[in-house]
Amino acid sequence: MPSLETLEAAVRASGTQLVTVALRRVEASSSASMLEVLDRCGVRLLPNTAGCRTAREAVLTARLAREAFGTDWVKLEVIGDEHTLLPDAVELLDAAEQLVAEGFTVLPYTTDDPVLGRRLADAGCAAVMPLGSPIGSGLGIRNPHSIALLRDAVAVPVVLDAGIGTASDAALAMELGCDAVLLASAVTRARDPEAMALAMRQAVEGGRLARRAGRIPRRWHAEASTPFQGLPEL
Amino acid sequence: MQVTVNGDPTELADDATVADLVAARSGGHDRVAVALNGDVVPRGSWPATRLSPGDALEVLAPTAGG
Numbered sequence: 001m002p003s004l005e006t007l008e009a010a011v012r013a014s015g016t017q018l019v020t021v022a023l024r025r026v027e028a029s030s031s032a033s034m035l036e037v038l039d040r041c042g043v044r045l046l047p048n049t050a051g052c053r054t055a056r057e058a059v060l061t062a063r064l065a066r067e068a069f070g071t072d073w074v075k076l077e078v079i080g081d082e083h084t085l086l087p088d089a090v091e092l093l094d095a096a097e098q099l100v101a102e103g104f105t106v107l108p109y110t111t112d113d114p115v116l117g118r119r120l121a122d123a124g125c126a127a128v129m130p131l132g133s134p135i136g137s138g139l140g141i142r143n144p145h146s147i148a149l150l151r152d153a154v155a156v157p158v159v160l161d162a163g164i165g166t167a168s169d170a171a172l173a174m175e176l177g178c179d180a181v182l183l184a185s186a187v188t189r190a191r192d193p194e195a196m197a198l199a200m201r202q203a204v205e206g207g208r209l210a211r212r213a214g215r216i217p218r219r220w221h222a223e224a225s226t227p228f229q230g231l232p233e234l
Numbered sequence: 235m236q237v238t239v240n241g242d243p244t245e246l247a248d249d250a251t252v253a254d255l256v257a258a259r260s261g262g263h264d265r266v267a268v269a270l271n272g273d274v275v276p277r278g279s280w281p282a283t284r285l286s287p288g289d290a291l292e293v294l295a296p297t298a299g300g
Contacts, residue, residue: 034296068267
């Protein structure tokens with residue numbers, strides 16, 4: 001974010017209730033005033049395990065975050081590849097099982113694989129958070145079919161996490177049946193973060209409404225919306 | 235005594251505790267977490283946890299990130 005003022009304006013415009021934060025060595029951490037801004041906005045903080053590569057690191061990071069933030073909620077992130085930042089499914093499931101056993105409310109960042117999503121939900125995760133495309137790529141939802149299958153595979157909330165580039169990506173996530181979206185770069189790196197945050201809010205609301213309203217089936221050929229009955233012979 | 239704090243060799247008083255270290259290094263943060271030799275030190279144990287020569291500590295604070 002360009003400034004704390006922009007951060008506050010964007011958080012308020014987005015209507016978000018949950019903001020992720022990370023832990024870093026104190027010399028490299030954000031200023032304490034960033035937390036003051038988030039506290040003032042009334043959002044709940046969700047610590048993440050960003051940067052962890054093994055279940056051991058992620059479990060220790062979650063325990064440290066519980067100490068620092070006084071919450072047992074954790075966005076569980078275990079990265080398996082430095083270029084794509086894709087999750088390591090094996091380490092992720094291992095860490096999820098350990099943290100659930102320790103009483104954490106585990107929100108795992110996962111691939112869009114419906115089978116892995118079901119395994120995470122079966123392990124006791126409170127939600128599953130599939131990627132639409134790689135973190136920070138802005139490529140949107142590359143496989144909407146997988147997200148829809150994942151939605152049907154689990155009873156817990158599904159949060160589309162990573163890949164959102166613009167408002168229509170957020171709307172599509174909600175139309176596919178996701179319960180929420182988690183995004184950062186699409187707003188923080190937008191030319192006007194506050195305006196993009198508002199666009200995301202409206203897209204999420206629109207997509208959610210459309211999901212509940214029920215979209216019409218797709219057809220190959222046209223179907224006239226004006227009746228042919230009573231058409232004059234001219 | 236010498237310990238390692240956030241990867242750097244650091245000289246501390248021989249009777250230093252985790253609480254002393256946090257007071258010196260927290261940089262104005264109140265949401266701080268400490269790992270000592272790979273284990274979490276709960277906040278309530280900071281004053282009673284004496285450090286030993288060669289200990290490896292991580293003193294962590296919040297930062298922005300998705």
